[in-house]
Amino acid sequence: MSVFMDLNLSFCADKSRLRSLIETAAHLGFSTVAVNYTFEPTAKKKQEIPAPMPITDLMDQLPVVQGRSRPIRVLNRLTVVMSDSSHFRPTAPEYRRFDLLAVQPTSEKLFHVACMTLDIDIICITVTEKLPFFFKRAPINGAVERGVMFEVSYAAAIRDATMRRYTIANATSLMETCKGKNVILSSAAEKPLELRGPYDITNLGLLFGLSDGDSKEAVSSTCRSAVLHAETRWTASGIIRTTKTCSVTPIQQEAPPEESDAPAAKKAKLEDE
Amino acid sequence: MVRVKSRYLLCEINVPDRSRLFLLDDRAVAAAVKAAVARMHGDYGAALCSIRFSVKYLNAHTGIVFLRFPKKCYRLLWSALPFITCIETRGQKIECFLNCLHVGGTIRTCQKFLVKYNTQQLHRMLPKCKSEEERSQVREAILKCCLTRGNKQEFGEESDSEDDEEQ
Numbered sequence: 293m294s295v296f297m298d299l300n301l302s303f304c305a306d307k308s309r310l311r312s313l314i315e316t317a318a319h320l321g322f323s324t325v326a327v328n329y330t331f332e333p334t335a336k337k338k339q340e341i342p343a344p345m346p347i348t349d350l351m352d353q354l355p356v357v358q359g360r361s362r363p364i365r366v367l368n369r370l371t372v373v374m375s376d377s378s379h380f381r382p383t384a385p386e387y388r389r390f391d392l393l394a395v396q397p398t399s400e401k402l403f404h405v406a407c408m409t410l411d412i413d414i415i416c417i418t419v420t421e422k423l424p425f426f427f428k429r430a431p432i433n434g435a436v437e438r439g440v441m442f443e444v445s446y447a448a449a450i451r452d453a454t455m456r457r458y459t460i461a462n463a464t465s466l467m468e469t470c471k472g473k474n475v476i477l478s479s480a481a482e483k484p485l486e487l488r489g490p491y492d493i494t495n496l497g498l499l500f501g502l503s504d505g506d507s508k509e510a511v512s513s514t515c516r517s518a519v520l521h522a523e524t525r526w527t528a529s530g531i532i533r534t535t536k537t538c539s540v541t542p543i544q545q546e547a548p549p550e551e552s553d554a555p556a557a558k559k560a561k562l563e564d565e
Numbered sequence: 566m567v568r569v570k571s572r573y574l575l576c577e578i579n580v581p582d583r584s585r586l587f588l589l590d591d592r593a594v595a596a597a598v599k600a601a602v603a604r605m606h607g608d609y610g611a612a613l614c615s616i617r618f619s620v621k622y623l624n625a626h627t628g629i630v631f632l633r634f635p636k637k638c639y640r641l642l643w644s645a646l647p648f649i650t651c652i653e654t655r656g657q658k659i660e661c662f663l664n665c666l667h668v669g670g671t672i673r674t675c676q677k678f679l680v681k682y683n684t685q686q687l688h689r690m691l692p693k694c695k696s697e698e699e700r701s702q703v704r705e706a707i708l709k710c711c712l713t714r715g716n717k718q719e720f721g722e723e724s725d726s727e728d729d730e731e732q
Contacts, residue, residue, distance in 0.1 A: 316579070320664055356689065450648060453604075484581065485650065487662035492647045499644050 295360075295374035296490040297515035298390065299369065299414070300445055300478035303329045303345075309483070316484040318355035318364040324519065326392055327366040328480070333372070333379045333503050341386040344368035352409050366393040367519070371416060374402050380410055392522045394443065398424035407431035407440065413522045414476070417466055419459040421449045425470040436474045441518045442466060445480035446488070446496060453555035463500035476514050571617060574641040575667040575675045576646070578628040585659050586628045591620040592653035594630055598646065605645035613638045621672065627683070631675060632664075639668075684710050 301313050305418025310327070317325045329342045347354075347366045354363035369392035372380055380395060387393055394414035397403040406415050408431055415435065417423075435442070444466070449459040467475070477497060481487045488496070490511050527533040578594075580586055598618070603611040606701065613635070634642050638689040651658045666682060669675040687707050694700040 297640060356692075358689070359685065418581060446647070448631075456648070485579075485660055485662055488647045488662065489666070491665045491668075492643075492663075495643050495665075496647055498640055 294512035294516055296321055296511050297324040297326075298479050298487070298511075298520070299324075299326040299367075299476060299515055299518060300328045300443065300480045301325050302480055302482045303327050303342075304482060307350060312484045313349070313481065313487070314364060314366060315355050316487050318357050320487060320489045321358040322364065322490065323357050323360065323362070324365040324367065324515070326369040328369045328371055328394075329390070330371045330373065333376075341370070343386075344370075344389055369394060369395055369414075371414075376400060377402060377405060380412075388526065392518070393525070400426070400428075404428075404431045407435035408437075411525060412440060412442050413518050413525070416443045416445070417451045417462055419445055419462055420455055422458055423462045423465065427466055429469060432470045436470065439474070439478050439517065439521045441514060441521075442473050443476050443478055444500060445478050446493065447480040447482070447486040450486055450488075460499055467501035472502050474514060475502065475506065475510050476518060477507070477510045478515075490517070504507065569617070570636040571633050572636050572674055573669045573675045574634065574639070574643060574665055575669065576578055576630050576665050578630060578652075578661050578687060580628065580659060580661045583628075585623050587608065588654050588657060588659060589623060589625050589628075589652065590654060590726060591623045591630075591698045593652050594623060595620045597649055597652040598632065601649045602642055602645040605648055606641060610641065610645065614642055618642070624637070627686075628671045629679065636670075643668075660706065668675075680710070 298317055301310075301317065304310055314325060315505040327344070327347075329344060331341055347368075354366065356362065357364050368390045370390040371394040373396045374380055375398045381387075389459065392414065393412045394416055395406045395410060395412050396418065397406045401414070403415070407410065426538065432442075444459070444463045446459065448455040450456075477493050477500070479487050493511050494507050497510055498504075500507075502510060576584065576686070578589070595618070599611065599614055600731075602614045606613075617635045619633050621633050623630050643665070646663050649661075649663055651660045651728060653659075667675055667678040669678065687703055687710070691700065691703050691707070694703055
């Protein structure tokens with residue numbers, strides 16, 4: 293059995309609230325969570341893409357997951373709300389700071405683009421309003437083939453009765469088309485009280501039209517493949533990964549000032565002399 | 566011999582403020598569950614929920630409840646539980662959510678699971694202890710349940726000692 297993941301905890305500037313969110317998630321038995329930063333570009337003025345807060349700033353010691361001996365793993369995730377195709381810039385260096393990249397398309401055309409071409413991991417399904425379009429087989433099949441996941445979040449359904457109707461309606465129409473494949477269920481919780489346990493979410497999948505097996509995968513193994521998909525995005529065929537080490541070298545230089553700069557062969561020479 | 570089959574859901578009531586758990590009683594929990602089911606599944610759900618549903622056990626110290634549902638429709642009724650956001654009792658609203666820990670066919674299997682779960686909680690509590698006195702109490706409790714695991718009578722004692730820590 294794979295471990296449980298919740299790939300959407302809403303970011304809030306209040307550190308203590310975010311901390312209690314992560315602690316509650318660990319208590320409920322989620323091994324991996326992702327803190328979600330929503331970015332909604334508007335046409336009028338240029339906006340900054342939010343920078344993720346390093347998790348070491350937030351808490352010194354991550355809480356231990358329920359039923360396991362490991363601390364919880366916290367990822368960063370960016371959700372771009374797309375109302376125009378220019379809103380997603382595939383080469384933006386800001387995107388590289390996030391572990392996961394998600395897109396929330398607001399029209400059918402953008403949904404098609406997101407499914408077929410954009411280099412992303414997750415497509416969010418709108419749950420707070422009635423879907424302005426129908427899901428079509430072709431883009432969804434394309435997304436399934438490329439390994440892009442569809443995300444349904446349930447916190448809005450807990451908050452309000454009208455939202456609950458929209459969530460269930462949109463989720464059911466998605467499941468009709470994608471037959472339960474590549475769907476993840478996540479919370480989008482802003483408060484710790486909006487989180488639910490993994491078994492409850494699995495059962496909640498029943499309302500969204502998922503089968504038993506699919507809904508269990510929706511909180512565990514499908515999430516895992518989304519994370520792995522995100523990891524391969526920054527690598528060459530998932531084998532080689534390049535990272536800048538400039539942040540590491542100053543620390544090394546502090547300890548032995550001269551030696552670390554010289555390569556191994558030169559170092560040996562210096563010692564000989 | 567055929568018996569009437571039920572499913573027992575072992576749920577944990579999570580509240581931000583633990584001291585408010587003492588306000589709970591089983592009637593309040595039952596009313597909250599019934600209201601949630603009626604809200605989610607309408608008259609049909611309410612009808613199913615009136616057949617053999619009951620709150621079998623409530624531990625106000627640790628916030629553990631046993632809910633009994635008919636086996637035939639327990640999944641439908643369970644799907645309404647995540648939508649409980651508060652429990653009303655004695656004129657007060659307690660904000661909380663239910664987290665299902667285990668589903669069992671008999672109370673016995675649920676109890677076995679609960680003993681295991683409570684022991685696990687003691688282990689989790691140990692690194693969080695602040696004073697030396699607390700720590701020694703938790704250690705003692707862990708030791709006690711290691712020695713007498715599976716003994717029904719000791720189980721009561723063990724869960725009591727856990728409660729001392731949480732206050």
